[in-house]
Amino acid sequence: MSFLVDKSTRLIIQGITGREGTFHCRQMLDYGTNVVAGVTPGKRGAVVEGVPVYNTVREAIEKHDANASVLFVPPKFLYDGAYEAISSGLPLVITISEGTPVLDMYRLYHLAKSKGVRLIGPNSFGIISPGKAKAGFMAHRIFSEGPVGVMSRSATNAYETVFMLTRKGIGQSTVVGVGGDMIPGSAFIDMLPYFEADEQTKVIVMIGEIGGSEEERAAEYIAAHIKKPVIALIAGKNAPKERSMGHAGAIISPNGEGGAALKEEALSAVGVRIAESTSQIPSLVESILRGK
Amino acid sequence: MKLLEYNAHALFSEFGLPSLKGFVADSVAEVKRKVGAYAPDASLSFPLVVKAQVQTGGRGKAGGIRFANTSDELEIEASRVLGMSINGLTVKKIFVTEKVDVKREMYLSVALDRKERSPVIVFCADGGMEINDIADRFPEKVVKIHLRGETEIKPFMVQYLLDKSGLDSSYKDRLTKIISSLLALFFGKNAMLVEINPLVVTTADELFCLDGKIDIDDNALYKFDDIRVVRDEMETNPLILEARKWDFLYIPVVENGDIAVISNGSGMLMSSIDLISKKGFEVHSVLDLGGGATAERIKEAVRIVLSEKKIRLLFVNIFGGITRCDEIAKGIEGSWDQVRSKKLVLRLEGTNKDAGAKIMRDLNPEIYLADDLVDGVDRIVKEMGR
Numbered sequence: 001m002s003f004l005v006d007k008s009t010r011l012i013i014q015g016i017t018g019r020e021g022t023f024h025c026r027q028m029l030d031y032g033t034n035v036v037a038g039v040t041p042g043k044r045g046a047v048v049e050g051v052p053v054y055n056t057v058r059e060a061i062e063k064h065d066a067n068a069s070v071l072f073v074p075p076k077f078l079y080d081g082a083y084e085a086i087s088s089g090l091p092l093v094i095t096i097s098e099g100t101p102v103l104d105m106y107r108l109y110h111l112a113k114s115k116g117v118r119l120i121g122p123n124s125f126g127i128i129s130p131g132k133a134k135a136g137f138m139a140h141r142i143f144s145e146g147p148v149g150v151m152s153r154s155a156t157n158a159y160e161t162v163f164m165l166t167r168k169g170i171g172q173s174t175v176v177g178v179g180g181d182m183i184p185g186s187a188f189i190d191m192l193p194y195f196e197a198d199e200q201t202k203v204i205v206m207i208g209e210i211g212g213s214e215e216e217r218a219a220e221y222i223a224a225h226i227k228k229p230v231i232a233l234i235a236g237k238n239a240p241k242e243r244s245m246g247h248a249g250a251i252i253s254p255n256g257e258g259g260a261a262l263k264e265e266a267l268s269a270v271g272v273r274i275a276e277s278t279s280q281i282p283s284l285v286e287s288i289l290r291g292k
Numbered sequence: 293m294k295l296l297e298y299n300a301h302a303l304f305s306e307f308g309l310p311s312l313k314g315f316v317a318d319s320v321a322e323v324k325r326k327v328g329a330y331a332p333d334a335s336l337s338f339p340l341v342v343k344a345q346v347q348t349g350g351r352g353k354a355g356g357i358r359f360a361n362t363s364d365e366l367e368i369e370a371s372r373v374l375g376m377s378i379n380g381l382t383v384k385k386i387f388v389t390e391k392v393d394v395k396r397e398m399y400l401s402v403a404l405d406r407k408e409r410s411p412v413i414v415f416c417a418d419g420g421m422e423i424n425d426i427a428d429r430f431p432e433k434v435v436k437i438h439l440r441g442e443t444e445i446k447p448f449m450v451q452y453l454l455d456k457s458g459l460d461s462s463y464k465d466r467l468t469k470i471i472s473s474l475l476a477l478f479f480g481k482n483a484m485l486v487e488i489n490p491l492v493v494t495t496a497d498e499l500f501c502l503d504g505k506i507d508i509d510d511n512a513l514y515k516f517d518d519i520r521v522v523r524d525e526m527e528t529n530p531l532i533l534e535a536r537k538w539d540f541l542y543i544p545v546v547e548n549g550d551i552a553v554i555s556n557g558s559g560m561l562m563s564s565i566d567l568i569s570k571k572g573f574e575v576h577s578v579l580d581l582g583g584g585a586t587a588e589r590i591k592e593a594v595r596i597v598l599s600e601k602k603i604r605l606l607f608v609n610i611f612g613g614i615t616r617c618d619e620i621a622k623g624i625e626g627s628w629d630q631v632r633s634k635k636l637v638l639r640l641e642g643t644n645k646d647a648g649a650k651i652m653r654d655l656n657p658e659i660y661l662a663d664d665l666v667d668g669v670d671r672i673v674k675e676m677g678r
Contacts, residue, residue: 020584020614027643076514096614098583101482101512102404109409110441125613137583137614139642154559155583159611159642160665180558182484183409209562212406236562238569239545246541246558246580248511249406277567279666 001200002129002174004092004118005068009133010036012060012069012090014081016048021072024137025049031140033133036064057088068092070126070135078122079104086117094135095121095185096177102248105183112185119185123247124177125155136177146171148285149195151188152207153180153214153247157235160278161207168282170289173200180209180247188218196226203229203288205281206272208263210236211250215263223270229288232267233275234260293508293523296345298387300486300504307477309470309488311501314389316345323370323388327363336390338362342369345385346378347526349422354378359391392500397490398459399423399434400470402478404485410438411478413449413471417457419490433457443479445472466499481519482512531577531596538592541580549574550604551672552597554590556581556615560665564609567669573676576602583614590623598630605635605675609668610642617641617648625655635675636660639668 005011011028015021016038026049028035037060038053040046046053054060057069069085071078075097085093086108093112100122112119120127126136131145142159144166152158155177162172176191178184188206195204204226208215215234222230237260239245264274273288275281295303304311314336317323327336344356351357356378360366366388376383399419405412416426416434427434435456437449450468454461470491478486485507492502513520527533535542545565551573555561561578568575579597581590598606610620617640624631624638639662640648652659662668 024614075511099511102484102509103411103479103482103512106404106410107441107443114441139611139613139645142642152559154557154562155613156555156557156560156611157563158559159613160560160563163611163641164664182404182406187409207559209559217407235559235566238565238575239562240543243543244510244541245543245562246582248509250558250562277570277666278563279664 001198002132003194003198004129004174004176005033005127005135006129006132007034009068009135010034010064010066011135012037012039012057012066013051013072014039014057014069014085015072016040016051016053017043017046018072020137022048024072025051027137027140028134031134033135036060036066057084057090061088061090066090068094068135070094071096073097075099075101075122079108082108082119083111086112086115086119090117092118093120093185094124094126095119096124096126096136098123100181102182105181105185109183109185120176121179121185123181124179125158127174127176129174130172138175142166143175144171147173147200147202147289148205149173149198149201149203150175150205150207151178151191151195152176153178153209153249154207154235157207157233157278161205161233161281164279164282165285168286170282170285173198180249182212182249187214189214189221192218192221192226196228201228203231203285205285206230206232208232208234209247209250210234210239210245210260211247211258213258216266219266219270219272222272230272231275231281231284231288232272233278233281234263236260293510293513293519294347295506295508295519295522296347296385296526297343297503298345298385299522300506301501303477303481303506304501304504307473307480309473309477309501310499311504312389312392314387316385316387317370318374318385320367320371320374323366323386326388327366339391340366341389341391342366342373343387343389344373344376344378344383345387346381346383348379348381351378356383392492392502393495394492394502395495395497396493398492399426399489400474400491401485401487401489402474402483403487405438408438410440412439413437413453415453415457417459423487423489444475463499470499481506481516482509483507484509531600534596535579538589538596539582540593540596541582542577542596543580544577546574546576548602549576550602551575551607551676552600552603552605553578553607553609554581554593554597555609556583556585556612560609560611563665564607564669567665568672571669571673573672576600581615585615585619585623587619587622587626590620591626594624594627594631598634603634605637605672606631607637607668607672609639609665612642612644615642616644618644618651621648621651625651628655637662637668637671637675639665
């Protein structure tokens with residue numbers, strides 16, 4: 001199984017002619033992703049890594065029946081690009097840009113919601129279903145197919161976790177970067193139902209961090225709806241207060257709100273197992289898988 | 293970034309909100325000069341108010357807001373406020389402004405509610421204290437309306453605010469105008485918070501913005517040259533400023549720490565700090581390269597963190613997706629003269645890992661390449677113990 005991206009994905013790359021777009025087009029093709037078209041305004045007729053380029057998402061959909069888009073565009077162009085993808089009727093839009101203005105995301109989030117579009121990111125590595133397809137820029141060499149579903153606000157912490165799981169011989173079903181921004185297109189609570197419904201996923205790993213209340217809300221959702229075992233990590237326990245740690249969303253307010261302690265408390269109260277660091281996650285996963 | 297009060301008033305005026313007129317000064321001499329300039333046309337007349345410009349609340353209680361009836365009093369009050377310390381912050385600037393006669397104080401803000409992924413309009417017909425205190429003491433008086441994709445005020449929203457807050461409906465048009473301008477400012481300047489506290493009713497029965505807080509989204513500062521200038525003026529840490537020039541984020545962690553960490557992501561930095569702290573060592577500062585840094589920029593990043601003399605060990609911890617390990621290695625190679633005098637722990641994983649590792653081994657076969665984060669931190673413990 002796995003979900004969101006797989007062998008049926010027909011992917012568009014917006015920004016395919018840029019440095020990163022071209023590089024990661026090759027990487028995605030090598031991984032077996034069905035990249036059907038690229039879009040860069042003004043570059044219609046070009047071919048990148050064998051993939052035809054169009055000026056608009058609409059034409060790429062008409063010619064290739066595309067059903068998802070990933071955007072390799074600078075943050076200041078993300079709004080227009082994602083708006084185009086959402087309004088052109090693609091059911092899945094993946095944004096990776098780091099540094100997107102939060103009010104652009106406010107508008108995009110509500111637009112996607114009203115149109116029933118699943119918007120992922122920004123400030124995210126994308127999505128990968130190991131062995132099937134990837135849409136994003138993750139270093140796919142470290143991923144392997146298996147029973148662990150992973151979702152993470154941080155790309156680097158997700159890589160570290162996946163790397164250690166794979167090294168231990170434990171594979172992943174689908175790995176989603178929900179991203180580190182203040183308004184994510186999809187938050188943990190939006191992803192949990194997919195993991196719960198996915199037959200391949202036996203354990204859910206949630207990699208959170210300081211700032212906001214996504215983890216607390218996930219805890220409420222888990223208590224009410226999730227039967228699968230969940231492991232969580234909260235990064236940033238020793239981060240200085242009131243300083244954004246690089247992710248716009250990772251900041252502890254002066255009264256302690258957004259701190260790691262409250263999040264861990266809320267999660268362990270509903271039976272989520274807390275990992276102290278990424279390196280503890282594989283053994284926690286292993287003990288759950290063996291216990292079954 | 294959080295603006296100072298006088299920046300907020302300038303933006304209020306720009307968006308047509310009735311707000312304080314006055315001038316900013318950083319010395320008594322400047323106050324003298326500016327009052328002189330104002331006095332002839334009487335555009336600023338006594339009594340005047342001297343307001344400390346610092347990014348913290350509770351200025352009034354700390355004595356940072358003072359009144360003056362004459363030029364002599366103004367000089368005395370200005371010299372009192374300039375240089376004073378409020379919540380650990382030194383007052384470097386004062387805002388001199390006219391006194392407003394107040395009949396009633398209210399609260400109005402537009403803030404980003406992360407949980408709802410929406411801006412929220414918050415109104416309270418009783419204001420003048422911190423909104424958290426108002427909400428604690430009179431939760432029923434604080435009225436909130438979330439925007440759900442809208443970017444402007446709709447009549448029903450104002451009606452709801454009036455009905456719930458108990459403010460007389462004769463204020464409806466005036467309040468609509470204020471909120472409408474406030475939203476224009478919020479969206480026009482990519483704010484995350486715009487607060488008018490207090491929003492006052494003057495004795496002439498006009499609505500007026502007596503004090504303001506504005507927080508602008510750092511990710512949108514590329515649009516606003518003037519606000520970037522203000523931000524750089526306010527920043528006192530030269531390394532943060534230097535890092536900004538190269539589009540890096542430099543974060544001081546523990547003043548007396550002696551370890552610096554460079555990574556390609558916020559999450560990895562937080563995990564590195566967490567693990568190193570757990571081992572009993574202190575991280576002085578971290579630098580986030582962001583994604584996709586080139587060799588040339590990485591060289592600059594190394595130069596910036598190592599320009600702090602306290603650093604004894606540099607931990608470069610990369611898990612590259614969009615960042616390529618060979619670029620990282622070339623960057624370190626380029627700054628080798630500086631790096632070789634420090635302890636170095638390197639961890640390269642992800643995109644183009646092998647190419648990166650080869651560059652490092654060719655440079656110096658002794659360089660320790662950690663297998664993973666935990667191995668890297670164990671190596672730090674070993675190196676620091678030497």
